[in-house]
Amino acid sequence: MVDLFTAEFNSLTNDARYKAIADFAQAQPVESNRHDFKLIWNNDTLKDVAAFANTLGGILIIGIEKNQSHPEAKMTGVTSNSELTTGIASSIATNISPTPPYDIMECHKPGEMNKRFCVVRIRSDSTLYLVTKKDISSPVFVRNADQTVRADAAQLRRMIDREKQSVENLDDFLLSHARQILEDMIIGDNYGDNLNWTSGGWQRSETYFKLALVPKERKWMALDVREEDKLNRLVHEHYRRVRSNLSGATPVARDAPNRRADFYEYRWYHQNLAYEGRWRITNRLDIAHATQIRHDSQWSLLDVVVYTILLLTIGAKWWNSFSYFGDAILLADLRVNQLQLARGSSGEFLKLFGPAEGDFGMRSDVLIAHPQQRTESTAYVYINASTMREHLPAIVTSLMNPLFRSLGHAVLWAEFKENVRVIADGIVQ
Numbered sequence: 046m047v048d049l050f051t052a053e054f055n056s057l058t059n060d061a062r063y064k065a066i067a068d069f070a071q072a073q074p075v076e077s078n079r080h081d082f083k084l085i086w087n088n089d090t091l092k093d094v095a096a097f098a099n100t101l102g103g104i105l106i107i108g109i110e111k112n113q114s115h116p117e118a119k120m121t122g123v124t125s126n127s128e129l130t131t132g133i134a135s136s137i138a139t140n141i142s143p144t145p146p147y148d149i150m151e152c153h154k155p156g157e158m159n160k161r162f163c164v165v166r167i168r169s170d171s172t173l174y175l176v177t178k179k180d181i182s183s184p185v186f187v188r189n190a191d192q193t194v195r196a197d198a199a200q201l202r203r204m205i206d207r208e209k210q211s212v213e214n215l216d217d218f219l220l221s222h223a224r225q226i227l228e229d230m231i232i233g234d235n236y237g238d239n240l241n242w243t244s245g246g247w248q249r250s251e252t253y254f255k256l257a258l259v260p261k262e263r264k265w266m267a268l269d270v271r272e273e274d275k276l277n278r279l280v281h282e283h284y285r286r287v288r289s290n291l292s293g294a295t296p297v298a299r300d301a302p303n304r305r306a307d308f309y310e311y312r313w314y315h316q317n318l319a320y321e322g323r324w325r326i327t328n329r330l331d332i333a334h335a336t337q338i339r340h341d342s343q344w345s346l347l348d349v350v351v352y353t354i355l356l357l358t359i360g361a362k363w364w365n366s367f368s369y370f371g372d373a374i375l376l377a378d379l380r381v382n383q384l385q386l387a388r389g390s391s392g393e394f395l396k397l398f399g400p401a402e403g404d405f406g407m408r409s410d411v412l413i414a415h416p417q418q419r420t421e422s423t424a425y426v427y428i429n430a431s432t433m434r435e436h437l438p439a440i441v442t443s444l445m446n447p448l449f450r451s452l453g454h455a456v457l458w459a460e461f462k463e464n465v466r467v468i469a470d471g472i473v474q
Contacts, residue, residue, distance in 0.1 A: 046069075049065060049104050050104060059153060060155050062164075069106070070082070074117060074118040076111065079097075081105050081193070082111040084109065085107065086107055088178060088181060089193070091141060091178060091181070092181065092186045093193050095141050097145075097167040098146070100187050100188040101169055104164055107129070107163040109121065122162055123162070130149045135431055137431075138431035140176060140177055141175065143174065143429075144371050145174050145371070146167070147165055147166060147371070149164070149165055149166075151163045151164075220425065223331075223374060226257045226259070227256075230325060232337055233250060234251070243303070250321075250339070251380060252381060253336065254338045254349055254379050255378040256333060256334045256378075257331065257333040258331065259373055266329075266330060268307075273302065276311055277311055286399065287322065297317050300312060308328070319337070320336075320337045320339075322334070322336040330367060330369055333356075336400075338379070344386065345396050346387070346412065347387075347395060347406060348399065351399075351400055351468065353441050353445070354465070354468065354472060357428075370430045374425055374427055375425060376424075377444055379423070382420050383420070388414075392409030393408055402472055403472045413455040415452070415454050417453065418453045418454065423451070424446075424448040438462050438465040441462075442456070446458065
């Protein structure tokens, strides 16, 4: 019998998932401190998810009807013609803070596509998880035997103390890990013989832009050729210059893989512009991008924004394919050295390389540029794998504000965010 507490959900077929749920409901019909049944997803299920995360972890099965006085767990299912996973993930991300570590497995009853079931498997850690939905009076819940109850004062005190001891260490680890990824993704310069650009006979470039998306949860995956191909397809789908310059009778770009036991990297190089890009995935679900930012003697604020939108877009799709919906950190590293900020005659901020599809720009009123900009900048923001799709303009602006301020420039928040929204609407699919 499949163990729902430990099974690799993605490896199971629909029928195997349904059978695993049915077997579990028959074998363990009495709810416990580690599992609960719900007929539908509602406010009570939010409390249950938070309670499992605050206690010992557990599984919540949606679509099973269970009365307290009846020993049988009935496989009723949720009547729906569309999948349930996205709505559940969005509900957890919006109403529980921070987002607890969890997996979702969905299936339908064989032969009845509209009878759906979900398993939400929640893991516990040292973090305190709060239910933030407005119509729920108490924010802290724990699991007590087969019930979800409000935490009392003593339990709350213990959870606060536990979280204080661990949160600083975790933040330091995430930032250190993200910095190491970006340090390892070297953008080269002075390649000389373009035919041998992957050989390593080059110098570090003094100009680049790098981004790393690092999940909070230490979740592992097996890297193989299928995952490598998945990354390649995402890059070719969303970065138009990568795709277009590899095609034609005389392509002006080349690409190559780079591998190690714990990562895969797709490398791309525009030979005429000496412009390199790298995209990396790791076996702990990190995804990162490093690119040249120099175009002649200029750099483009608009290109930096677009690169950030694109990485968040493919990152969301990448994590969704592994059912990761938790919290993460997004770290950016920008080096412009002596490059000038590209601007038009009316002060608008110009695109130079233009990595994405679409005709768009950034207005002059989104940023006050300092004439003596500094040469380097780093910034990071905490994000959520679900909300980074739904609130992308706010996330990009939250990252760009400290990144550009560290160069000496000043972002006008509302105007910048609105301009990012317009750009994102044009290029995100």
